[in-house]
Amino acid sequence: MMQWILPVVFVLAGLLAGIIAEKFFFKKLKTFVLKTKIPGSELIFLSLHRMTFIWFVLAGFSAAVLSAPIKPDIATVLHKIVTIVILYSVTIVLARLTAGFVNLFITRSEGVSASLISNIAKTAVFVLGSLILLQTVGVEITPIITTLGISGLAVGLALKDTLENLFAGFYLLISKQVRTGDYVKLADSHEGYVIDISWRNTTIRELSNNVIIVPNCKLSSAIFINYHLPVKEITLTLNVGVDYESDLEQVERVTVEVAKEVMAEIAPQLIANEPYIRFHKFGDFSIDFTLYMRVNEFFDQRIGRHLFIKKLHKRYQEEGIKIPFPARELYIPENAAKLEN
CATH class of the missing domain: 2.30.30.60 (SH3 type barrels.)
Structure with a gap:
């Protein structure tokens, strides 16, 4: 029994060191680094989450195997298990880091989807880590790679729809x-x-x-x-009609002034692109024109129309400009009226 005291001590020491490292030192170091705002520090600590505890426990277990009175073949098997767990945990950390930094890099590139590329990068790291793990524990990976290459055609046929969507996603990203x-x-x-x-x-x-x-x-x-290509800015168009007795020069001036007020509220950075109107039709009861005004993006058309109609209606009332409603005048010849009587 005395021979097992030292291995048990190593295991307990590994557990205790893992708990202390995870709960105290690792947590305090994380707080310090995040306060100093070191680039990528948050990703590193998220990737190492729970791993320090596992590594200390594995170190204690490995030391226990070396000091324990067990047969060499059993010790070899246990060492392989420890090696597999360590390599797998390192693969997980590298996969997390890769996905995190890919996301960080992609989010700085406007309009690029992060999930597709980060998932591909994470999968690639897992595949490479698995091959290294198999090679380390003595498994020949060359036959595995050959088998995967031969069976790739069958897998491709079975996953035809999935692969089609995958490559279509890449095409959408690359073509922008x-x-x-x-x-x-x-x-x-x-x-x-x-x-x-x-x-x-x-x-x-x-x-x-x-x-x-x-x-x-x-x-x-x-x-x-x-609606965001080639640029996000979009031209808001709005059709308006005014009475035939209106002064069209006044109508143009007042309408453009109101449009500028609206642009100053919702798109001040585009004010250099002055709004304008174009008369285009003698209607049945009004002279019709179209307003052209730039807004930041497609969604801003709603608030732009809302504000413009409110302000234009109020301003037209102040200026005495009428927006006519449909009306028709009936002319009845005098002879027709006598015949009806």
């Missing part, structure tokens, strides 16, 4: 036809903001906060309008 944050309108009248492009689907959030799930292959071959 659709980016996260873009406002798109599909041919079937669905429209909204693109919030994510994953390995299988593109997620679109409607203005009503509902979510539309579109397979990547469908979106890549669909006809749609991207």
